[in-house]
Amino acid sequence: MAENDKWIIKNSPFEMLDIAFKRLFPNVRYEAFFEPNIRDDEKENKVCGLTDFADDGTITIFIDCALTINDAVEIFAHELAHAGVGVGHDHDEVWQKAFDDLFDEYNKVGEEMFSSNINAPKGADYVNALEELGYADSAKEKEGDE
């Protein structure tokens, strides 16, 4: 059975990122949702993605559904990197490496499935580009306690 037999979209980048994530972080579980009303952050930046770390260990990712699919994939990868390394890392080097590793693995998944490379920007470039656009994301603990 092909990996994408049960996928509605046969080349869904979200499913492909999930495969990459599970290879890199086999013990981390999360759920993800498209969200029409993500709240702005404290500085009133528009938030396009969010990762919630609940006290019981549950990790929930939200992605702004107004994004293009390409941007939503970038945001999903960004949030998955938060999920992978945990809430304490913000956008530090550990997070950056997880983000870059995710895209490398995502490209491998793409090559394995479709024999084609998906060129993706690296984490730092992407975060900077987002900030220039006035976007932000946040990785937060649900109850607000560290």
Ligand SMILES: [Zn+2]
């Ligand atoms: Zn982030």
